[in-house]
Amino acid sequence: xxxxxxxxxxxxxxxxxxxxxxxxxxxxxxxxxxxxxxxxxxxxxxxxxxxxxxxxxxxxxxxxxxxxxxxxxxxxxxxxxxxxxxxxxxxxxxxxxxxxxxxxxxxxxxxxxxxxxxxxxxxxxxxxxxxxxxxxxxxxxxxxxxxxxxxxxxxxxxxxxxxxxxxxxxxxxxxxxxxxxxxxxxxxxxxxxxxxxxxxxxxxxxxxxxxxxxxxxxxxxxxxxxxxxxxxxxxxxxxxxxxx
Numbered sequence: 001x002x003x004x005x006x007x008x009x010x011x012x013x014x015x016x017x018x019x020x021x022x023x024x025x026x027x028x029x030x031x032x033x034x035x036x037x038x039x040x041x042x043x044x045x046x047x048x049x050x051x052x053x054x055x056x057x058x059x060x061x062x063x064x065x066x067x068x069x070x071x072x073x074x075x076x077x078x079x080x081x082x083x084x085x086x087x088x089x090x091x092x093x094x095x096x097x098x099x100x101x102x103x104x105x106x107x108x109x110x111x112x113x114x115x116x117x118x119x120x121x122x123x124x125x126x127x128x129x130x131x132x133x134x135x136x137x138x139x140x141x142x143x144x145x146x147x148x149x150x151x152x153x154x155x156x157x158x159x160x161x162x163x164x165x166x167x168x169x170x171x172x173x174x175x176x177x178x179x180x181x182x183x184x185x186x187x188x189x190x191x192x193x194x195x196x197x198x199x200x201x202x203x204x205x206x207x208x209x210x211x212x213x214x215x216x217x218x219x220x221x222x223x224x225x226x227x228x229x230x231x232x233x234x235x236x237x238x239x240x241x242x243x244x
Contacts, residue, residue: 002073004028004065006055006110007080009036011180012129015204016077017042028068030055031080055080055106056098065113072121075211076114078107079129083145083186096144103148104155111159118168125169127211128156132176132224137232160216169214176224178203196224 003020007013009031017027021042029042030051037043037050049068053060055078065073082099089096111126118124134149136142153172160170177183177194184191191197198221210218219225 001025001075002028002069002071003075003077004030004068004073004114005077005079006030006061007078007129009034009050011079011182012178012200012204012207013077013079014040014042015200016079016207017048019204019208021045021048028064030064054102055110056101058105058109058112061106061109062113065110065117069114069117073114073117073124075125075127076110077127077129077211078110080106081129081131081149085145085186086143089144099144099148103145104151107152107155111155115159115163115168118163119166123167125171125211125214126159126163127171127173127207128152129173129175129207130156132174132219132228135174135219135225135228135232139236171210171215172217173207173210174217174219175203175207176221195227196221 001020001023003025005013005017005027008017008029014029017029021027025047027042027048028051029037029048030053032052032054034050034052042048043050051064051068053064055061080102082102084095084099107128114124114126130152131149133146134153136146136150138147138150153174156170156172163170175198177191177197179191179197179199183194187193206218206220
């Protein structure tokens with residue numbers, strides 16, 4: 001099985017790679033900084049190839065997909081993404097463009113590159129790890145991050161319909177808070193205050209199950225999903241009080 005993971009050099013992407021490596025898959029691990037793999041067993045594994053690129057670089061994405069997928073591409077997983085909070089955007093507005101180019105433009109680039117290759121095969125699966133923030137309805141004080149993830153979920157839904165005639169499945173994974181190194185970094189070293197926080201192991205297990213089932217969408221945990229649903233029912237004035 002040939003699997004490419006964009007965002008596979010750290011966090012959930014790397015954890016998924018460890019699982020598939022143990023299954024004997026041939027892997028392509030992609031990220032902006034391959035130094036993140038230094039010292040990791042997969043960095044020198046025989047069945048693993050690495051590619052350094054920014055997902056927002058459309059040509060680089062297409063080149064890597066074509067290079068690795070020359071013998072076929074069974075599964076593309078996209079975990080790459082950027083997060084910037086309201087304070088960060090206020091201090092440096094240009095960060096918003098980078099977030100948009102990564103979370104939206106980069107995702108489209110990945111779909112186009114993998115979709116073209118998989119259409120020729122007549123098979124394949126594309127998996128995108130989004131965020132439960134993307135299930136929040138738009139409102140005046142909505143964060144750019146939530147808007148980008150809402151767009152990402154919509155992109156998945158659109159490409160799913162477009163690629164279905166070629167037997168290509170699209171799975172959208174919509175997790176809540178996962179106790180990754182990145183989340184801890186964003187929260188002063190401790191993400192324990194986040195509601196319904198999942199361990200990385202638990203989140204990865206759920207993702208693998210959804211991928212194997214070729215699920216259309218997998219949202220978890222259910223408790224946070226229901227909180228989002230209730231939040232969406234509030235008047236926009238009350239929703240505007242939400243902290244970014």
